[in-house]
Amino acid sequence: MEASFAEATQRSLLTRGLVFLMALTCGFTVANVYINQTLLVSMAHTFRTTEVQIGLVATLVQIGYALGNLFLVPLGDRVERRRLIIALLGLVSLALALAAMAPSASWLIAAHLLIGATTVIPQIVFPWAAELADVRQRGNVLGKVAIGLICGIFGARLLSGIVDAQLGWRAMYWISLACMLLLIGWVRWKFPRSKPSAALTYGALLRSLGPLFLKESVLRQACLSQGMVFGAFSVFWTTLAFLLKSPTYSLGSEFVGIVGLIGFGGVFASPVVGRIIDRKGAWFANLLCLLVVAASFLLLAISGNRLPVLLLGAFLLTVGTQANQVACQARIFALSAEARSRLNGLYMVSTFLGGAAGSYLGVLAWSHGQWSMVCLTGALMAAASFGGLAGRRRNQADGARAAEEKSGTR
Template sequence: MKSNVRPGLTRGLIALMAAACGFAVANVYLNQTLLVDITGTFGATEAEVAIVTTLTQVGYALGNLILVPLGDIFERRRLILALLGVTSLSLVSAALSGSITWLIVSNFCLGFTTVIPQIIVPLAAGMADERNRGKVLGTVAIGLVCGILGARFVSGLVDSFWGWRSMYWISFGCTLLLALLIQLRFPVSKGTTSLPYRGLLLSLGPLFIKEGVLRRACLSQGMVFGSFSVFFTTIGFMLQAPPHSYSSAVVGLVGLVGIGGAIATPLIGRIIDKKGASFANKMCMLVALISFLIAAPAGHWLPALILAAFLLTVGTQANQVACQANIFNLSASARSRLNGLYMVCTFLGGALGSYLGVWAWSRWHWMGVCICGMVMISVGLSTALGNKKWREQPQTISS
């Protein structure tokens, strides 16, 4: 039987890449289920504690802008290990936080250095055969889905038994283990561009302006991921307030059901390989929009919220695969820069969604949250529907 991957990209390595992406990205999301208890610890308001998760995602966006392009210059395994080292220090700092300001700064630094998945994904894309790139990206994205949603469930469970600080210590131990596995199993890679770092950063603006495919992908996933943050940043406030009054463990469980959405990422990869990213992109955004149409009128019915969480996760994560498959076709030598710009916009959208979600909740509660999410998705969907030719002819990007 003919292998679906190139010789250097074994199934075991793909699985490790998926796991590494999951464990690394979990650090960005573990604080979302902890917000209620963090509020109690420091006597902060809901608006103040929302800055914790908002600046974590802002830090992640900046890390994608400043650090991820280094993957086009340096050997990626060494770069990943260096970032994991700084990430572990940020986790210790968060666990020892003595004030809300200290915790905010620690989480910002955590988000800034936890960009490992966005260095791994271009590496996987470059090692994959063009005919199977969508499938490989979809498989690696399973780890991202499980990390994002598993972080909420595990952090909620840990918080219920041992408190929110314990979650940061557990993540610290997992980060050290991940660093060991990467040191032992990841391949040695080479930089793909001769540009110096300053030239690399200066190339980002012209690259963004030049590539319409990249701009549309950024807007699409930025808005969809923003709606994802709107939902999951505020659902804890609703479920832990009357009439529900659930524990943080139950809040995490609602997020966990979305892991079932991981099955959609390899499926969307196959759809991309067969029907193209334009079809997949529009389909994913429609699924995300439907999730809010379900959640809005049934916010106090837990089964409806679980279904909405599942569909929103499917739409968000599958849309990320569709958009990345499109931008990686633009240039092999600029994949880290393309992915860095793409993820900057994605997580700026996520940070905006986190802030707007808490703002809408504080004024109009759950219905306001759902309307906010639907508006964000509609902005991205209108751009995709208004563009008749999503897939442009790739242009040559100077290395």
């Protein structure tokens, strides 16, 4: 009875205003992972290095993000989340300052490893939102929070391209630093306190990750699905600046950012997929998203040298990737209420390891076969993502979700 009352009290905290603030926090923080993708060419010129070498910036920031998800995100199950978010905002502010002052490419690459590791705040916010939401509206709430995430990803590309063209790439990192400092005050003022769901020590928390991964087949399938999709996504966006600045297009940094505007299509896709999850189930939404991603690479491979087709392919890829993340998270959040941060941490480790592999393979593909090789690499990763749907019944994850809903109404 007391537990039910405590859960109801927690859920009453999830007002529309708090959902908006969570979305905003996710957007501003996740932007730190993506601002580099538009700036890679300018960074290479500054340090007089090759495209493959400077591509390590995009690779290391995603490896850092994976490490942060492995070692920091699980703390959301045992540490008060508002305090954890504020601490991470302070650390990412320091990392951004180090990147802005980088005297060498090696320094810049190391700073991006730290940026990635400390800017995992969205992956602490998402399980928190899932915990506070009514189970029958969880897909809808996650879709709304994902809007902020999408705006951050593509707003970062748009703004960084414009700032780079006008003020240079270093200015973008100082702007991001100022945003993080403002967020510290905002989170402290507006976010409620959370109640930890696990009493494990930090060591026990980390030791539980392996058994949890082996136990939950739905988690493993979601990791494969989004890991490969996000890898394909990174293949495209990491090499887009090289394509648009090549003789095929001969466009500047600001246009790379403008192309990023097409990514805002994901803003419309996330609420839609949230409603599909609530009505048709997460597995069905997952399949639909993977088909959209596969279609995008088919278009890019056939006519990526034509700007309208490039924009359409970018739109479909973005919509499919962002919506697939919401669908996969809905699947894993139905597995265990006590381990949501750990489940999400493991899921995002796989996602960003896939993204790091995609960033590296994309630059490598560009250096060996330019756009045709990039499209082949992305298409192969997209094809591999369908393995995340194999070998399970359609209603498996949805059955777990239905069981949780049933137990929550008792």
